[in-house]
Each structure stands twice: as structure tokens, then as C-alpha cells.
Amino acid sequence: MSKTVEFLFDLGSPATYLAYTQLPKICEQTDSQLIYVPILLGGVFKATGNATPAAIPAKGRYMFQDLDRYAKRYGVPLKFNPHFPINTLMLMRAVTGMQLRHPERFAAFIDCLFKALWVEGHNLNEPATVATVLSQNGFDPNEVLALTADEDVKAVLKDNTEKAVQRGVFGAPSMFVSGQLFFGQDRLEFVREALS
Incomplete structure (x- = not known):
């Protein structure tokens, strides 16, 4: 495996969830390695002056219709989360902590959280719901909560986010792929081509 895809992700993005459902298959088909890089989307938005498309009502409505089209094309479930937007600071610290401290459980961890948000529609703004x-x-x-308070974990997430912005992520x-940035789950065919 000489080719790699760095996947910079935040759980709070439905487009990121869709990319998450497709990238492992693309990597398997192209004999490539998928590298997960947790970032804090709110931090990226703040640093770049960007905002969620949902902040513009007409664009937000269109975006969710379009994501629904892609979900049907991919054959994966997607449910608009009625609690969107989700503040993902604690979640992404937990994800980063799991990747650092318990890498053997990382895949199952992000899988359960992506499903909770974008298949089951849970309100992960609520600590009690997250715990359940x-x-x-x-x-x-409690173990996961402890990870979110770990100074090394906080530093890694902050560093990942700052480096992402320095590399042009918005x-x-x-x-x-090979230093080239691809943005959006609707660019996955370009990712596949770059890996082939």
C-alpha cells in the first residue's frame, strides 16, 4: 500500500458521515490506506471565516436534499438530525482520545457516534444522551469523559485543526491524497481517481 487518504473529519457534519461510509470501500478497491484525522470543524470555521451551509436557509434546505440523494445512491441510511448543529468539542476530544489511547476500539467508537447522529438522530449536545x-x-x-479532559488529547485535536487550516482546509x-486537497463527499470520485 503506497497510497494513502488522509480523512479530516468532524462527527457533526452529515456530508462527513456520507464520506465515512464510502472511503473504506474506495481504499479497499484501490489498495490504499485510510488515515483518520480528527479535527474541530468549529475551529476551522472560526479560523477561515467559513460557516455551515445550513446558516443560509435556502442553501441548508438544498444541502440536505442533496445529501439525501447521495445517501440513496450509496445505499446508506441518513436521517437529518433535528438537533443539528451539534457542538462537537467534547465528542471530537473523545474521538481523538480514543484514537490515541485505545486505537483498537477507535473504529467501533466513531461508528457508534456517526450512527447516533446521522442514522438515529440522537441529541449528542446532551451529556446524558451521549452517556446512554x-x-x-x-x-x-466515565472513561470516555476522562479522555476529553486529558491535556495531551486536547493538544492533539487543537494541533490537528491548526495544521488542517495551514494546509488550506476550510x-x-x-x-x-499525495498532498492534494479534495473537499466534500461529492468529490469522492476524484479521490478514487487520485488513488488509482
Whole structure:
């Protein structure tokens, strides 16, 4: 495996969820490695002056219709989360902590959170809801909460986010192949071509 895809992601983006459902398959088909890089989308938006498309009502309505089209094309479930937007600071610290401290459980961890947000429509702004979701998926909420307070974990997430901005990232999902940036789940065919 000589080719890699760096997948810069934040759980709070429905487009990122769709990319997440497709990238492993693309990497398998192109004999490439998928590298997950957690970032804080709110931090990227603040640094770049960008904002969610949902901030513009007409664009937001269109975006969710378009994402629904892609979900049908990909054959994956997608439900608009009625609690959107989600403040993902604690979630992305937890994701970063799991990647750092428990890499063997990382895939299952992000999978349960992506599904909770974009298939089951849970309000992950609520700590009690997060705790329930984690418990139901075999994770100890107290252990996860401890990860979010870990100074090394906080530093890694901040560093990932700052480096992403320095590399030209302005939103999520963002993918890098051979140093080339691809933004948006609707650019996955370009990612595939770059890997082939």
C-alpha cells in the first residue's frame, strides 16, 4: 500500500458521515490506506471565516436534499438530525482520545457516534444522551469523559485543526491524497481517481 487518504473529519457534519461510509470501500478497491484525522470543524470555521451551509436557509434546505440523494445512491441510511448543529468539542476530544489511547476500539467508537447522529438522530449536545449511546455500544462513559479532559488529547485535536487550516482546509470532509486537497463527499470520485 503506497497510497494513502488522509480523512479530516468532524462527527457533526452529515456530508462527513456520507464520506465515512464510502472511503473504506474506495481504499479497499484501490489498495490504499485510510488515515483518520480528527479535527474541530468549529475551529476551522472560526479560523477561515467559513460557516455551515445550513446558516443560509435556502442553501441548508438544498444541502440536505442533496445529501439525501447521495445517501440513496450509496445505499446508506441518513436521517437529518433535528438537533443539528451539534457542538462537537467534547465528542471530537473523545474521538481523538480514543484514537490515541485505545486505537483498537477507535473504529467501533466513531461508528457508534456517526450512527447516533446521522442514522438515529440522537441529541449528542446532551451529556446524558451521549452517556446512554456509549453505554449501549459497550463503552464506559466515565472513561470516555476522562479522555476529553486529558491535556495531551486536547493538544492533539487543537494541533490537528491548526495544521488542517495551514494546509488550506476550510470545511469537512476534507481529504488529502499525495498532498492534494479534495473537499466534500461529492468529490469522492476524484479521490478514487487520485488513488488509482
